Every structure is written in structure tokens, then in C-alpha cells.
Amino acid sequence: MTSVSDAPAIDYDAFHHEVDEFARTQCPPALRERVRSNAKLGREDYAAWQRILHARGWAAPGWPKSFGGTGWDMRQRYLFESVMAQRDCPPQYHHGLGHIGPVMLHFGTPEQHRRFLPGILDGSDWWCQGYSEPGAGSDLASLKTRAARDGDHYVVTGQKMWTSHAHEADWMYTLVRTNAEGRKQEGITLLLIPLSLPGIRIQPIRTIDAWHHVNEVFLDEVRVPVDNRLGDEGGGWRCAKFLLDRERLAPAIVVRLQRLLEQVGEQVQAQAARPGGQALAGVFAERLLLAEAEVRAARELLLSAIDDEMNGRLRASKSSALKLHCSELAQRIIAIAFDALGARRAARFVPVADDGRLEVAEDAESNMIHNYLFYRSRTIAGGTSEVQKNVIARELFGS
Numbered sequence: 212m213t214s215v216s217d218a219p220a221i222d223y224d225a226f227h228h229e230v231d232e233f234a235r236t237q238c239p240p241a242l243r244e245r246v247r248s249n250a251k252l253g254r255e256d257y258a259a260w261q262r263i264l265h266a267r268g269w270a271a272p273g274w275p276k277s278f279g280g281t282g283w284d285m286r287q288r289y290l291f292e293s294v295m296a297q298r299d300c301p302p303q304y305h306h307g308l309g310h311i312g313p314v315m316l317h318f319g320t321p322e323q324h325r326r327f328l329p330g331i332l333d334g335s336d337w338w339c340q341g342y343s344e345p346g347a348g349s350d351l352a353s354l355k356t357r358a359a360r361d362g363d364h365y366v367v368t369g370q371k372m373w374t375s376h377a378h379e380a381d382w383m384y385t386l387v388r389t390n391a392e393g394r395k396q397e398g399i400t401l402l403l404i405p406l407s408l409p410g411i412r413i414q415p416i417r418t419i420d421a422w423h424h425v426n427e428v429f430l431d432e433v434r435v436p437v438d439n440r441l442g443d444e445g446g447g448w449r450c451a452k453f454l455l456d457r458e459r460l461a462p463a464i465v466v467r468l469q470r471l472l473e474q475v476g477e478q479v480q481a482q483a484a485r486p487g488g489q490a491l492a493g494v495f496a497e498r499l500l501l502a503e504a505e506v507r508a509a510r511e512l513l514l515s516a517i518d519d520e521m522n523g524r525l526r527a528s529k530s531s532a533l534k535l536h537c538s539e540l541a542q543r544i545i546a547i548a549f550d551a552l553g554a555r556r557a558a559r560f561v562p563v564a565d566d567g568r569l570e571v572a573e574d575a576e577s578n579m580i581h582n583y584l585f586y587r588s589r590t591i592a593g594g595t596s597e598v599q600k601n602v603i604a605r606e607l608f609g610s
């Protein structure tokens with residue numbers, strides 16, 4: 212019998228070299244350029260890269276081998292993500308691989324595994340998250356979208372809010388209320404809803420950055436087969452918690468911050484090289500250095516969380532601290548780029564058209580402005596900063 216200690220030791224240096232070689236040679240130059248210039252990636256960009264990773268057997272760095280994943284440990288995942296960020300390869304689309312996929316592995320039936328996992332792995336199925344509603348964001352358990360059982364179907368009626376990528380997605384994993392009695396958490400069920408079903412309407416929400424990310428999704432008597440339920444009826448809250456607890460420990464976020472900081476540093480240098488811009492490098496040096504120290508702190512926090520995770524002792528307060536630190540740091544880093552461009556120059560990238568729409572050109576500088584504006588949402592999406600602070604306080608002080 213093979214014990215854990217009999218397993219061959221992982222040569223992390225060789226692994227790093229192998230991933231680097233792959234990233235350097237396999238990412239299509241046009242895609243790499245889009246990532247390097249911080250363009251908004253669409254479904255086709257993500258899917259193209261996912262197909263390449265899938266062909267290499269690296270479709271799912273966070274999944275066990277038995278389900279088509281790589282079986283890598285957290286250190287390998289961290290190295291993989293670091294290389295991907297440094298080589299300007301696209302991040303992997305997270306709603307399938309990082310969010311609902313692991314929930315399916317844990318709570319799904321073998322039939323559901325056969326049905327849903329291949330499309331996530333090869334990038335042909337695109338998922339979005341239907342959790343939040345008007346009046347149910349931080350207090351998610353208050354959600355009201357109801358699902359009434361009718362034979363082999365649930366009939367779903369309600370509204371979802373801030374649904375990222377719904378306009379590009381095939382499926383929405385959706386929390387619905389199947390019981391209005393008792394504790395509100397116990398009446399929640401998780402359904403997998405094809406967005407092509409009759410009765411679904413998707414309406415864009417315009418955000419200040421002028422890109423289309425989020426939507427409202429209206430459901431009007433949508434008939435969803437009972438087979439599309441993940442977990443037990445009334446067991447949706449357990450699935451939701453399982454997902455949220457893991458969502459916050461994503462190695463990719465820290466390593467992408469490191470890359471962003473390098474790009475912002477380059478942008479400051481470029482501005483300083485313009486006529487009359489010589490003083491800029493000195494003005495921004497302190498902020499860049501401080502951000503560098505904060506990125507290192509994020510890295511230490513992440514590595515410590517990874518260690519805890521590998522030893523089965525990761526606490527929610529640590530992943531919440533990581534989410535809190537990284538989302539606020541991302542805003543501070545991108546603000547350096549914005550300030551270096553200067554308000555007048557930056558304002559040229561966000562002209563308001565006659566109909567009130569923001570129109571912004573597609574180049575590296577204006578992409579930075581888009582991102583500056585979009586990053587305002589980093590401290591809201593995935594749980595607000597105040598909510599993270601509550602999690603930390605509850606665990607540390609028991610309040």
C-alpha cells in the first residue's frame with residue numbers, strides 16, 4: 212500500500228520551468244497583447260486559452276485528477292498562477308472552474324458530473340452566478356426569487372441583480388427560495404438554470420467604466436427540471452457557503468496585483484519621459500514603493516493561507532483578510548496610474564456622449580482608466596469590505 216510519504220517529492224523548480232516554457236510558447240501573441248494592455252476580455256478570449264490549457268491537461272489547476280483536474284497542490288497552483296501573470300496569459304474564467312465546478316464536485320451526483328464537468332473543462336459552457344437580488348446582497352439569505360415544485364419541474368419567478376457575464380453565459384447557478392417557513396437559510400435551494408429557457412430576460416446594467424459586465428436577470432415562471440437541482444432541496448445555503456469560503460482564497464488575485472503594479476510603474480515612467488514630466492517619477496516613487504510593500508504583504512498572507520489550507524486549518528478570517536487587503540490594494544495601485552496620467556489627460560478618455568454613454572478608446576492608457584473606474588467595485592463584489600471586517604471581527608473577538 213502506498214502511504215503519503217511514499218509519494219515522489221515534487222520538484223517545484225522543474226515544475227516552474229515547465230509551466231514557464233508552456234506559457235512563453237503557447238499563448239497566442241494577439242491574446243497576450245490584449246492581456247498586457249489590460250483590455251476587457253470576452254468569452255472568446257477566455258475560451259481560446261481554456262482550449263489550449265485543456266489540450267495540455269491543465270484545464271483545472273484546482274481540481275483533483277479523478278475529475279479531470281491537474282491534482283496540483285496549492286504551491287504548484289501558486290507557481291502556475293505566478294507564471295501566467297508574469298507572461299501575460301489570460302486568467303481562467305472563474306465562474307465554472309473556480310465557483311460552481313468545485314460545488315458540483317462536492318455536492319453533485321455522478322450523473323451531474325458527467326453532464327456538466329466536461330463543458331467547464333473544455334470551456335464550451337459558460338456559467339454565471341445568480342445569487343444577489345435587489346434587497347439581498349450582503350444579507351444574501353433574504354433572497355426572494357421563489358421556486359414552486361410542479362411535478363418534475365420547479366417553476367421559478369423573481370429577479371437577480373448584478374449578474375456578471377449573464378449576457379454571455381449559457382447557464383446560471385441560481386439560489387432560489389423553495390420554502391418561506393422557518394430559518395431563512397433553510398428554505399434556499401441551488402438550481403442550475405439554462406439561460407435559453409422561456410421566461411428569462413437579461414437586461415444590461417451600465418457601470419461607470421463604460422464596459423458591459425453586469426446585468427439584471429428576470430425570471431418569469433421559468434420551468435426548470437428537478438434534475439437540475441444541485442444538492443438537496445433546502446440545502447442551497449450549504450452549497451453557497453462552500454463556494455463563498457473558497458472564492459476568497461484565489462492565488463491568481465495576488466499574482467495579478469504584482470503584474471499590475473509593474474505595469475503601473477512602467478506607465479509612470481512613460482509619463483515622466485514626456486516633455487515637462489521629469490518630476491513625476493519622484494512624485495510617485497513613494498506610492499509605488501509603498502504599494503510594492505503591500506503586494507509583498509499580500510503575498511505573505513496568501514502563502515500563509517495556502518499553508519493553512521494544505522494543513523486543513525484555514526480559517527474564514529484569513530481568507531476574508533486576504534480579500535479585504537487585495538481589493539483595497541488594487542484600488543490604491545490603479546489610482547497611481549490614474550493620477551500619473553493627470554486628471555485632464557485622464558478625462559479625455561472618458562468623454563460623455565450625447566446620450567450620456569461613456570465612450571472610451573481601446574488602448575493601454577484608456578484601458579487603465581476603464582479599470583480604474585471598474586476597480587471601484589472590487590470592494591463590493593464578492594462581499595463588501597464591511598462584510599469581510601465583520602467575518603474577521605466575529606472570528607477574532609467572537610462578537
Ligand SMILES: Cc1cc2nc3c(=O)[nH]c(=O)nc-3n(C[C@H](O)[C@H](O)[C@H](O)COP(=O)(O)OP(=O)(O)OC[C@H]3O[C@@H](n4cnc5c(N)ncnc54)[C@H](O)[C@@H]3O)c2cc1C
Pocket residue numbers: 339340341342343344346347348349350372373374375376424425588591592593594595596597598601
Ligand atoms: C461589479 C459587480 C459584480 C457583481 N457580480 C455578481 C455576480 O456575478 N453574481 C451575484 O450574485 N452578485 C454579484 N454582485 C453583487 C455583490 O455580491 C453585491 O453587490 C454585494 O454582496 C453587496 O450587496 P448589495 O449591493 O446588495 O449592497 P448591500 O448589502 O445593500 O450593502 C450596502 C452597504 O451597506 C453595508 N452593509 C451591509 N450589511 C452590513 C453589515 N452587516 N455590517 C456593516 N455594513 C453592512 C455594505 O458594506 C455596503 O456598503 C456583483 C457586484 C458588483 C458591484
